[in-house]
Amino acid sequence: MTALLQVENLVKTYPASGGLPFRRKRFTALDHVSISVDRGRTLGLVGESGSGKSTLGRCVLGLTAPDSGSVIFDGADVTKLRGAKLSEFRRRVQPVFQDPYGSLDPRWSVGRSVRESLDVFRVGTTADREQRVRDLFDRVGLNPALTDRLPSSLSGGQRQRVGIAAALASDPELIVADEPVSALDVSVQAQILNLFQDLQNDLGVATIFVTHDLGVVEHVSDDIAVLFHGELVEIGPADRILHDPQHDYTKRLLSAVPRPPLIGAGTPRPTTPLAHPTILPTSARTAPATDIPTTD
Amino acid sequence: MTSRLRFVIRRLLLTIPVLLVMSIIVFLIIRLVPGDPVRTMLGFRATAENVEQVRHELGLDRPIVTQYFDFLGGLLRGDLGTDIVSHASLADLLAQRLPVTFELTGLAMLIAVLVGVPLGVRAATGGRWIKRATEGFVVLGVSIPDFWLGIMLVLVFASTLVLLPPSGYVPFEVAPLDNLRYMALPVLTLAVGEAAYILRTTRSAVESVMTRPFVGFLRAKGVSESRIVFGHALRNAAPSIVTVIGIQVGVLLGGAIIIETLFALPGVGRLVVTAINQRNYPTVQVGVLAIAAIFILVSLVTDLVVGWLDPRVSDGAAT
Numbered sequence: 001m002t003a004l005l006q007v008e009n010l011v012k013t014y015p016a017s018g019g020l021p022f023r024r025k026r027f028t029a030l031d032h033v034s035i036s037v038d039r040g041r042t043l044g045l046v047g048e049s050g051s052g053k054s055t056l057g058r059c060v061l062g063l064t065a066p067d068s069g070s071v072i073f074d075g076a077d078v079t080k081l082r083g084a085k086l087s088e089f090r091r092r093v094q095p096v097f098q099d100p101y102g103s104l105d106p107r108w109s110v111g112r113s114v115r116e117s118l119d120v121f122r123v124g125t126t127a128d129r130e131q132r133v134r135d136l137f138d139r140v141g142l143n144p145a146l147t148d149r150l151p152s153s154l155s156g157g158q159r160q161r162v163g164i165a166a167a168l169a170s171d172p173e174l175i176v177a178d179e180p181v182s183a184l185d186v187s188v189q190a191q192i193l194n195l196f197q198d199l200q201n202d203l204g205v206a207t208i209f210v211t212h213d214l215g216v217v218e219h220v221s222d223d224i225a226v227l228f229h230g231e232l233v234e235i236g237p238a239d240r241i242l243h244d245p246q247h248d249y250t251k252r253l254l255s256a257v258p259r260p261p262l263i264g265a266g267t268p269r270p271t272t273p274l275a276h277p278t279i280l281p282t283s284a285r286t287a288p289a290t291d292i293p294t295t296d
Numbered sequence: 297m298t299s300r301l302r303f304v305i306r307r308l309l310l311t312i313p314v315l316l317v318m319s320i321i322v323f324l325i326i327r328l329v330p331g332d333p334v335r336t337m338l339g340f341r342a343t344a345e346n347v348e349q350v351r352h353e354l355g356l357d358r359p360i361v362t363q364y365f366d367f368l369g370g371l372l373r374g375d376l377g378t379d380i381v382s383h384a385s386l387a388d389l390l391a392q393r394l395p396v397t398f399e400l401t402g403l404a405m406l407i408a409v410l411v412g413v414p415l416g417v418r419a420a421t422g423g424r425w426i427k428r429a430t431e432g433f434v435v436l437g438v439s440i441p442d443f444w445l446g447i448m449l450v451l452v453f454a455s456t457l458v459l460l461p462p463s464g465y466v467p468f469e470v471a472p473l474d475n476l477r478y479m480a481l482p483v484l485t486l487a488v489g490e491a492a493y494i495l496r497t498t499r500s501a502v503e504s505v506m507t508r509p510f511v512g513f514l515r516a517k518g519v520s521e522s523r524i525v526f527g528h529a530l531r532n533a534a535p536s537i538v539t540v541i542g543i544q545v546g547v548l549l550g551g552a553i554i555i556e557t558l559f560a561l562p563g564v565g566r567l568v569v570t571a572i573n574q575r576n577y578p579t580v581q582v583g584v585l586a587i588a589a590i591f592i593l594v595s596l597v598t599d600l601v602v603g604w605l606d607p608r609v610s611d612g613a614a615t
Contacts, residue, residue: 061516090518102509105528107606120519166517 044217111147416498437492542598
């Protein structure tokens with residue numbers, strides 16, 4: 001079976017700042033990185049800031065052109081897509097960004113933002129789209145009555161749920177989530193991570209989960225890739241990476257995660273990414289976020 | 297909606313003190329200008345008795361505070377008074393003159409918006425040559441004085457090419473086409489500077505929205521560039537563009553005074569200029585107050601539109 005996404009020998013360099021213009025060195029963000037993601041699987045992409053993980057995410061989304069190497073999505077080279085093919089690729093691969101406030105148009109109601117993909121890709125009739133937006137809100141645990149609100153009147157967690165609903169709108173096969181929880185409070189992080197897990201189980205959408213926090217990926221990832229200074233130092237099943245890390249850097253990353261004993265795939269999911277002993281009943285984790293947020 | 301209504305009522309009530317202060321300033325300033333309206337009316341040969349008699353008839357021999365309250369009382373009763381030179385009712389005069397000024401400023405603003413906003417959007421999102429070309433237009437448009445531009449346009453279109461009349465006016469309801477021919481040069485003169493201002497505002501507002509993170513997000517989601525520009529960037533830039541348009545209406549009304557005089561258009565601006573030369577106190581007072589009231593009204597409408605475009609302004613919950 002061929003992978004849904006196949007990244008091979010990807011190299012991306014940026015001009016480094018400083019130095020003389022004619023002999024300026026280039027900063028290597030990605031150094032011959034190869035990863036692959038199968039349908040319905042989740043890859044956790046871990047590394048410290050500057051490790052190239054976000055650049056890799058941007059290359060996969062087709063937002064940044066690599067210097068060399070290839071990004072193959074469902075058999076087609078992403079960097080060579082144009083016109084209708086590119087549009088179709090954009091429909092099938094959707095982003096979720098770190099700052100849910102920054103990624104929503106502040107003057108559009110959140111319902112309209114979620115609907116935009118449906119409008120752009122001309123999905124169904126107007127009534128279908130309205131219904132689909134309400135379903136999506138329900139799906140991500142938001143009260144459909146919130147569709148008329150502006151992003152500024154929602155809480156951070158609610159906004160990230162909107163961001164996820166907007167990503168799901170076009171029925172994507174791959175979601176690239178770049179630090180989707182790092183701007184959120186720890187308790188809200190847990191809710192969003194659980195939401196991601198539910199979506200993977202229910203919808204079978206493949207996900208690339210970019211984060212600097214191993215504690216975050218361990219609950220959502222089937223596989224984990226560790227990046228260090230633009231190089232892929234370790235990749236493998238989440239279980240193996242977490243319990244039996246081979247590379248020094250991975251070991252150091254793991255030791256930086258404060259935790260009670262490690263919990264791998266298959267064991268009941270903890271309620272917070274840091275395994276903080278705040279136990280919420282399942283219903284509370286996935287209940288619609290109907291509370292009125294305090295204005296900040 | 298009640299908060300919106302309260303906002304409107306509060307703003308309407310605020311116009312009262314503004315107009316009151318405005319009326320005092322206008323009343324005092326025109327009296328500070330050297331020259332005696334009665335002497336101007338009667339000429340140098342008038343006897344002292346005649347002067348005294350006319351002065352008494354006009355109420356100009358009364359204490360200045362009494363004169364002000366007479367003027368204010370008249371305004372509150374809806375009596376604008378009479379022009380002391382032509383003895384025409386000022387209400388009638390304004391009714392004749394205001395439409396001319398409205399047509400001039402309205403058309404100029406319309407053209408400025410129709411030119412400035414689309415070019416501003418192109419300048420913000422287009423390539424290098426369109427940026428350079430619009431930048432040149434902005435620098436010229438903002439820095440050329442409108443009276444000079446008016447004279448140049450007359451030279452080219454009226455004197456050399458003989459396409460349009462250099463000055464004069466025909467009411468629209470008498471001869472629509474001739475009216476527009478007479479209006480063309482004055483409107484163009486006013487519109488050039490305005491278009492430059494609006495272009496500059498639109499460009500910088502759209503540019504600043506285009507660098508916001510959500511625009512990158514929309515691109516990643518597959519939203520087309522034109523949809524991003526017109527659906528998101530222009531929508532987010534709209535409040536600042538509308539605010540500038542509202543302020544520029546005041547500038548246009550000021551510019552209209554010069555342009556009406558230059559092109560001999562019988563608008564409120566020219567009425568006031570003539571009245572100042574004749575020390576025609578009531579006409580100056582009422583004319584200037586009318587212009588001020590229009591500007592205040594335009595500001596109110598601007599604020600309402602901005603409040604509607606950006607709910608955070610009128611809800612008082614600014615971020």
